[in-house]
Amino acid sequence: xxxxxxxxxxxxxxxxxxxxxxxxxxxxxxxxxxxxxxxxxxxxxxxxxxxxxxxxxxxxxxxxxxxxxxxxxxxxxxxxxxxxxxxxxxxxxxxxxxxxxxxxxxxxxxxxxxxxxxxxxxxxxxxxxxxxxxxxxxxxxxxxxxxxxxxxxxxxxxxxxxxxxxxxxxxxxxxxxxxxxxxxxxxxxxxxxxxxxxxxxxxxxxxxxxxxxxxxxxxxxxxxxxxxxxxxxxxxxxxxxxxxxxxxxxxxxxxxxxxxxxxxxxxxxxxxxxxxxxxxxxxxxxxxxxxxxxxxxxxxxxxxxxxxxxxxxxxxxxxxxxxxxxxxxxxxxxxxxxxxxxxxxxxxxxxxxxxxxxxxxxxxxxxxxxxxxxxxxxxxxxxxxxxxxxxxxxxxxxxxxxxxxxxxxxxxxxxxxxxxxxxxxxxxxxxxxxxxxxxxxxxxxxxxxxxxxxxxxxxxxxxxxxxxxxxxxxxxxxxxxxxxxxxxxxxxxxxxxxxxxxxxxxxxxxxxxxxxxxxxxxxxxxxxxxxxxxxxxxxxxxxxxxxxxxxxxxxxxxxxxxxxxxxxxxxxxxxxxxxxxxxxxxxxxxxxxxx
Amino acid sequence: xxxxxxxxxxxxxxxxxxxxxxxxxxxxxxxxxxxxxxxxxxxxxxxxxxxxxxxxxxxxxxxxxxxxxxxxxxxxxxxxxxxxxxxxxxxxxxxxxxxxxxxxxxxxxxxxxxxxxxxxxxxxxxxxxxxxxxxxxxxxxxxxxxxxxxxxxxxxxxxxxxxxxxxxxxxxxxxxxxxxxxxxxxxxxxxxxxxxxxxxxxxxxxxxxxxxxxxxxxxxxxxxxxxxxxxxxxxxxxxxxxxxxxxxxxxxxxxxxxxxxxxxxxxxxxxxxxxxxxxxxxxxxxxxxxxxxxxxxxxxxxxxxxxxxxxxxxxxxxxxxxxxxxxxxxxxxxxxxxxxxxxxxxxxxxxxxxxxxxxxxxxxxxxxxxxxxxx
Numbered sequence: 001x002x003x004x005x006x007x008x009x010x011x012x013x014x015x016x017x018x019x020x021x022x023x024x025x026x027x028x029x030x031x032x033x034x035x036x037x038x039x040x041x042x043x044x045x046x047x048x049x050x051x052x053x054x055x056x057x058x059x060x061x062x063x064x065x066x067x068x069x070x071x072x073x074x075x076x077x078x079x080x081x082x083x084x085x086x087x088x089x090x091x092x093x094x095x096x097x098x099x100x101x102x103x104x105x106x107x108x109x110x111x112x113x114x115x116x117x118x119x120x121x122x123x124x125x126x127x128x129x130x131x132x133x134x135x136x137x138x139x140x141x142x143x144x145x146x147x148x149x150x151x152x153x154x155x156x157x158x159x160x161x162x163x164x165x166x167x168x169x170x171x172x173x174x175x176x177x178x179x180x181x182x183x184x185x186x187x188x189x190x191x192x193x194x195x196x197x198x199x200x201x202x203x204x205x206x207x208x209x210x211x212x213x214x215x216x217x218x219x220x221x222x223x224x225x226x227x228x229x230x231x232x233x234x235x236x237x238x239x240x241x242x243x244x245x246x247x248x249x250x251x252x253x254x255x256x257x258x259x260x261x262x263x264x265x266x267x268x269x270x271x272x273x274x275x276x277x278x279x280x281x282x283x284x285x286x287x288x289x290x291x292x293x294x295x296x297x298x299x300x301x302x303x304x305x306x307x308x309x310x311x312x313x314x315x316x317x318x319x320x321x322x323x324x325x326x327x328x329x330x331x332x333x334x335x336x337x338x339x340x341x342x343x344x345x346x347x348x349x350x351x352x353x354x355x356x357x358x359x360x361x362x363x364x365x366x367x368x369x370x371x372x373x374x375x376x377x378x379x380x381x382x383x384x385x386x387x388x389x390x391x392x393x394x395x396x397x398x399x400x401x402x403x404x405x406x407x408x409x410x411x412x413x414x415x416x417x418x419x420x421x422x423x424x425x426x427x428x429x430x431x432x433x434x435x436x437x438x439x440x441x442x443x444x445x446x447x448x449x450x451x452x453x454x455x456x457x458x459x460x461x462x463x464x465x466x467x468x469x470x471x472x473x474x475x476x477x478x479x480x481x482x483x484x485x486x487x488x489x490x491x492x493x494x495x496x497x498x499x500x501x502x503x504x505x506x507x508x509x510x511x512x513x514x515x516x517x518x519x520x521x522x523x524x525x526x527x528x529x530x531x532x533x534x535x536x537x538x539x540x541x542x543x544x545x546x547x548x549x550x551x552x553x554x555x556x557x558x559x560x561x562x563x564x565x566x567x568x569x570x571x572x573x574x575x576x577x578x579x580x581x582x583x584x585x586x587x588x589x590x591x592x593x594x595x
Numbered sequence: 596x597x598x599x600x601x602x603x604x605x606x607x608x609x610x611x612x613x614x615x616x617x618x619x620x621x622x623x624x625x626x627x628x629x630x631x632x633x634x635x636x637x638x639x640x641x642x643x644x645x646x647x648x649x650x651x652x653x654x655x656x657x658x659x660x661x662x663x664x665x666x667x668x669x670x671x672x673x674x675x676x677x678x679x680x681x682x683x684x685x686x687x688x689x690x691x692x693x694x695x696x697x698x699x700x701x702x703x704x705x706x707x708x709x710x711x712x713x714x715x716x717x718x719x720x721x722x723x724x725x726x727x728x729x730x731x732x733x734x735x736x737x738x739x740x741x742x743x744x745x746x747x748x749x750x751x752x753x754x755x756x757x758x759x760x761x762x763x764x765x766x767x768x769x770x771x772x773x774x775x776x777x778x779x780x781x782x783x784x785x786x787x788x789x790x791x792x793x794x795x796x797x798x799x800x801x802x803x804x805x806x807x808x809x810x811x812x813x814x815x816x817x818x819x820x821x822x823x824x825x826x827x828x829x830x831x832x833x834x835x836x837x838x839x840x841x842x843x844x845x846x847x848x849x850x851x852x853x854x855x856x857x858x859x860x861x862x863x864x865x866x867x868x869x870x871x872x873x874x875x876x877x878x879x880x881x882x883x884x885x886x887x888x889x890x891x892x893x894x895x896x897x898x899x900x901x902x903x904x905x906x907x908x909x910x911x912x913x914x915x916x917x918x919x920x921x922x923x924x925x926x927x928x929x930x931x932x933x934x935x936x937x938x939x940x941x942x943x944x945x946x947x948x949x950x951x952x953x954x955x956x957x958x959x960x961x962x963x964x965x966x967x968x969x970x
Binding site: 519520541542543544545546547548549550551552554555557558561562564565568576 | 622813865908915967969
């Protein structure tokens with residue numbers, strides 16, 4: 001199709017602000033699907049996405065409206081997937097910014113709107129859910145106009161649920177969003193903005209053709225990675241896969257690559273034709289680096305091979321997931337996994353438990369540290385127990401946090417951020433009631449309980465999002481925990497030196513509660529190097545008997561002992577001490593150390 | 596374990612009737628119902644008749660437990676006692692407030708050799724927490740009445756770890772009990788069983804006191820053994836033979852349980868263990884009476900006891916005693932690696948894997964130690 005008649009756009013919205021409903025309504029209005037075949041929210045395919053209201057993998061759907069080809073490119077809702085979001089946005093010329101008329105702007109909306117603005121997209125602001133009784137369309141429109149620097153009367157007001165105003169949205173897409181500006185005759189260049197894996201057809205690449213065109217049975221190459229393959233099929237979704245003769249400049253569609261390994265085609269790479277290759281790839285390819293790390297161990301060590309297989313399978317569809325084998329003396333064999341962020345970690349854990357039926361122990365998440373060793377070597381450390389005890393220089397990842405709260409809670413949020421080593425950056429009134437705060441914080445300070453704390457200190461009103469902005473030097477210390485004199489690798493943590501004592505104290509106190517009393521005294525210590533910073537003792541049990549046991553009690557008492565015995569089996573042995581698995585999660589809930 | 600002739604030598608008879616139900620009790624009890632005592636004894640006698648075949652002609656022990664056996668109408672209790680087969684030891688449980696000179700004479704005349712008195716405590720405020728009807732004076736008086744008619748084997752039950760019990764209260768209870776010079780003492784830590792009215796009322800208080808009461812078990816053992824008693828089972832003491840004309844005053848009936856012997860139980864809720872089967876008679880009085888009135892066995896739950904389960908139980912029970920457990924035939928029930936570990940901690944001893952015993956400290960931790968060393 002003539003590029004003048006093509007419009008490529010995304011929908012940016014906070015979870016539950018109605019992105020999927022709007023997408024469904026667009027598919028219906030453009031008669032891409034009929035009401036009958038309409039499975040509610042067709043764009044979200046995975047079970048998990050449905051339940052959590054988030055979209056993990058982007059897809060693109062082509063619809064026709066008044067002689068125009070509109071390509072709706074779905075974006076992941078959460079900035080854990082910033083990289084994916086920005087890839088999706090690079091495939092577009094415009095974006096619908098959807099805000100719930102009752103909720104107003106959320107931190108996620110802000111973060112994604114900034115991304116869209118950075119990508120030079122034309123933003124079409126939309127206030128949704130105007131049919132709700134508690135809706136405040138004027139308030140929400142004022143907020144959104146302020147955020148994107150638009151006139152409030154330019155903000156569309158719709159109800160995706162009833163369909164009211166959705167036609168105007170389609171018209172606005174055609175009128176306001178510019179047509180693609182690629183060169184149809186230049187050597188082909190296509191941006192891979194997402195990929196998916198199908199066990200029969202291999203890697204399916206979602207692409208935006210910038211220049212030139214692709215056909216089926218054409219030799220193609222990925223410019224950054226150098227991977228070569230023959231396109232088995234090209235086409236688009238409408239809403240299901242439809243093969244096409246070609247994908248032309250400005251269009252969005254898919255290429256079936258036949259590749260059997262998802263890691264051979266990275267999102268962000270540029271595809272070009274082998275026959276007439278482009279000279280320069282499209283700008284901006286970078287490798288996705290996991291930032292949050294945690295150990296995943298099977299509760300039952302017999303499940304280790306199953307966990308390995310499950311991670312392999314997940315990795316096929318999730319190039320950002322990183323894993324390598326890890327051995328912990330306390331938890332046995334498992335994997336150290338790297339995630340883009342906390343939500344990504346949570347999703348992976350849930351998929352492992354739900355789709356693969358695994359029972360897991362997840363250790364306290366930590367972040368990637370860049371360490372300069374005394375020999376001048378630079379290494380990246382993903383596991384506190386691998387951190388050299390004497391640190392020369394350590395850098396830790398920092399984030400930019402966007403927090404939106406009612407103005408009464410600004411003080412509490414500032415207090416929390418100060419406790420978490422935050423640096424104030426910016427404050428802005430979105431409306432009379434709601435304030436946007438921007439802070440720079442070490443990622444390590446938010447991976448444990450930051451979000452819970454934020455919610456509890458703002459009575460649930462705060463909305464929070466973040467993106468990683470780089471590495472900075474920190475005065476950090478490695479704290480080890482010794483149970484009966486044995487260091488326990490799974491409990492080591494890296495903390496800012498100022499908080500080390502409080503953390504060490506909180507940790508041994510927590511362990512004293514979690515570890516049952518044994519037949520002997522168990523000393524607990526927290527130490528930095530050889531210096532003990534906190535100690536506690538779990539006193540030996542003095543009595544442990546079944547008071548009476550006569551003819552009528554024997555079966556019950558026997559079962560009691562059997563249960564006691566089974567309980568011991570579930571514990572992990574640290575030296576002679578039996579430690580329940582929950583104790584290894586003690587580091588997760590250390591709010592005591594922060595109050 | 597059954598005797599060589601396969602006959603059972605230990606009989607338990609459950610007498611469920613009580614004047615009232617104590618909050619901490621989780622036994623099968625029936626409050627009041629004086630009108631049904633005769634029918635119940637009829638049923639017991641009928642059941643005894645039906646089971647006669649498994650019993651040896653002369654028993655080693657009979658135990659009448661409850662409930663409150665001595666709350667049963669005197670005439671009916673007497674009828675029951677007379678229906679029993681001859682036995683070397685016949686124990687009846689009694690609540691102090693039910694013991695009168697007449698009852699003492701009745702028991703004595705009906706062949707009872709041993710009385711087990713549920714004293715529980717001598718502190719009025721603690722007795723009222725336990726919802727016991729007897730006061731401290733009732734306990735003393737009942738011992739005198741029993742002594743007067745010639746009983747020379749009296750056991751007292753004491754409970755410790757009662758909500759509100761100070762260590763001074765405990766010492767005073769032990770002094771009062773020892774002053775009565777019973778042949779036998781059973782001292783139990785109060786078990787606040789989940790779901791009982793008692794736990795509902797006092798659970799939080801008990802949890803608060805747990806740390807303070809941790810040393811009570813040690814105190815009990817120290818005081819009672821210092822007074823010349825043998826700590827022969829986790830919760831049971833008897834006067835040393837040297838202080839009792841050479842008599843072995845351990846409860847023969849309860850020893851049978853701890854040695855893994857077979858036993859027959861009659862009455863509602865009663866448990867029998869015979870060879871590879873354990874059975875529990877229905878706890879429902881109506882169903883029990885109806886079945887026996889119709890000449891058939893009462894409904895009961897059966898639990899198969901494979902050989903290895905009985906062996907595990909033998910270890911579990913045997914380690915409660917102060918005599919080493921002969922491991923012969925039980926070796927597969929024991930995790931020897933665990934035994935070695937526990938031995939290094941000074942909790943267990945064994946003689947070339949032929950016998951096994953808990954050490955002094957091991958006996959205070961007997962539950963946990965046993966759980967660990969069972970295979």
